[in-house]
Amino acid sequence: MSQTAAPDYSYAGEKVERVALAATDVRFDDRGLIPAVVQQVGTGEVLMVAWMNEESLRLTLTTGTTWFWSRSRQELWNKGATSGNMQKVVRVLVDCDADTLVIEVDSPGPACHTGHRSCFFRELVADENTTPSAGV
Amino acid sequence: MSQTAAPDYSYAGEKVERVALAATDVRFDDRGLIPAVVQQVGTGEVLMVAWMNEESLRLTLTTGTTWFWSRSRQELWNKGATSGNMQKVVRVLVDCDADTLVIEVDSPGPACHTGHRSCFFRELVADENTTPSAGV
Numbered sequence: 001m002s003q004t005a006a007p008d009y010s011y012a013g014e015k016v017e018r019v020a021l022a023a024t025d026v027r028f029d030d031r032g033l034i035p036a037v038v039q040q041v042g043t044g045e046v047l048m049v050a051w052m053n054e055e056s057l058r059l060t061l062t063t064g065t066t067w068f069w070s071r072s073r074q075e076l077w078n079k080g081a082t083s084g085n086m087q088k089v090v091r092v093l094v095d096c097d098a099d100t101l102v103i104e105v106d107s108p109g110p111a112c113h114t115g116h117r118s119c120f121f122r123e124l125v126a127d128e129n130t131t132p133s134a135g136v
Numbered sequence: 137m138s139q140t141a142a143p144d145y146s147y148a149g150e151k152v153e154r155v156a157l158a159a160t161d162v163r164f165d166d167r168g169l170i171p172a173v174v175q176q177v178g179t180g181e182v183l184m185v186a187w188m189n190e191e192s193l194r195l196t197l198t199t200g201t202t203w204f205w206s207r208s209r210q211e212l213w214n215k216g217a218t219s220g221n222m223q224k225v226v227r228v229l230v231d232c233d234a235d236t237l238v239i240e241v242d243s244p245g246p247a248c249h250t251g252h253r254s255c256f257f258r259e260l261v262a263d264e265n266t267t268p269s270a271g272v
Contacts, residue, residue, distance in 0.1 A: 011181070011256055011257065014257055016257055040148075044179060045148040046175060093256040093260065095256050116232070121229075124228045126156075
């Protein structure tokens with residue numbers, strides 16, 4: 001019975017294995033960064049995707065709020081420290097080849113700097129569907 | 137009443153704006169790639185994160201299945217073409233600064249090459265939580 005695991009220890013209907021940061025070869029890219037998908041727990045909404053370096057990942061794991069590396073400002077960034085829209089970390093998941101993270105959070109407020117709940121508020125469609133007379 | 141939009145045109149509880157590929161300045165990185173979060177429609181499970189170049193994005197928008205750029209093989213990759221676990225594209229979302237995608241799909245089969253439903257089957261924890269006697 002693979003579905004008897006407690007909800008906290010399953011994802012996508014399968015049991016989740018716990019691995020320690022020190023025992024995991026997390027693969028940061030040549031800039032020292034790893035993409036982090038921030039997902040609202042419960043609803044599954046993808047709120048944003050941002051980048052972490054090793055220090056921000058460690059802070060995220062130990063402080064219970066999300067920390068990222070701002071590529072534009074070249075500094076650590078504690079999400080919501082200014083706006084008040086902090087994200088409470090529920091769980092950090094790492095993928096099969098350890099080069100991407102999913103951060104499950106509880107984010108009561110908006111996650112996007114535009115004020116939207118999610119940064120993904122636009123649907124991208126093939127040109128012909130919306131610009132039939134554009135004469136591409 | 138912001139919640140009267142049809143489900144197909146909302147995400148994270150907000151109305152989704154449709155934008156055409158040709159009218160959107162999608163920002164590929166210096167390798168010509170953009171990260172794509174693949175999410176199961178309905179459940180919200182993040183199945184995988186992979187990379188798209190401009191051609192794979194266009195193919196994903198026009199063929200109705202997911203196409204990625206394999207960084208290791210340096211070639212286009214139609215997900216599931218070999219394994220049979222194709223992903224049917226429901227919607228492509230682009231974020232506020234147009235440098236990340238969410239691909240909503242219907243993926244009946246596993247998405248991970250390990251056979252897992254999702255590539256995110258491991259929880260990453262701070263060292264002290266799982267290795268209390270490791271003497272770090």
